[in-house]
Each structure stands twice: as C-alpha cells, then as structure tokens.
Amino acid sequence: MKVLARGGVTLYLRKGEYQIVIKYMEPRGKGALLLAFEQLKKKLKVEGLFDVKYKKPIPFLPSKIGVVTSLGGAVLHDIINVLNRRFGNFHLIINPAC
Structure with missing residues (x-):
C-alpha cells in the first residue's frame, strides 16, 4: 500500500538516531482504491447483498x-x-x- 505522509525529521541526540515524526497520513494509489473497495464490500455485506439468496445462476450461453x-x-x-x-x-x- 502506498501512502502520502507529512511530518518532519528529528534527531534523537542521546543515541544519534534520526526519527521521522508523521503528523498526517492518507492512502494513495492502489492503496486508496483497495481501501475504498474493502469498505464498500463491508457495507454491502452488512446490508446482506452477498447472501446466497441473491445469487443467480450463470447461463451456459449468453442471450x-x-x-x-x-x-x-x-x-x-x-x-x-x-x-x-x-x-x-x-x-x-x-x-x-x-
């Protein structure tokens, strides 16, 4: 998943390590699309639209x-x-x- 992150870089003096402090993050690219798709699937499942009673058989040949x-x-x-x-x-x- 790709994300867009905004923040800053700080230096932890005691250990001499850099840290990235993220203040804002949002999904991007395929990650955002996948998240929206998963949320829609969850919503439709809660509504019961994936129940077996709604499934129709696929015909052997198209009409x-x-x-x-x-x-x-x-x-x-x-x-x-x-x-x-x-x-x-x-x-x-x-x-x-x-």
Whole structure:
C-alpha cells in the first residue's frame, strides 16, 4: 500500500538516531482504491447483498452480447459472422466507439 505522509525529521541526540515524526497520513494509489473497495464490500455485506439468496445462476450461453466498435469498419462484420457461427440465436447490442 502506498501512502502520502507529512511530518518532519528529528534527531534523537542521546543515541544519534534520526526519527521521522508523521503528523498526517492518507492512502494513495492502489492503496486508496483497495481501501475504498474493502469498505464498500463491508457495507454491502452488512446490508446482506452477498447472501446466497441473491445469487443467480450463470447461463451456459449468453442471450445478449454487447459490442463497442466502429460502425464503418470490417470488424463489425467479422464480429457478427463469428457470433452467428458460435451462438446462432442471440441479441446483439452495438454501441459506436466514436
């Protein structure tokens, strides 16, 4: 975890050692994101949203497929061909990339 710390450096004369005295510290980078994620998970767990009764089975094949791509390129045609070959009956949702 990365943190942002503010404070100062002091010298402990008796032992000749330096000390860092932290006055303020906060998580940063992935540490801050991980902390926020863990807090959210804890909140949702307390609300009971991770209970087994809310879990739904994952279907063997998708019924809807979403694609974000350019509408004018050959990629869209290729995607449609592959999906037709693999799944046959599906609902395709296309969102333009631009």
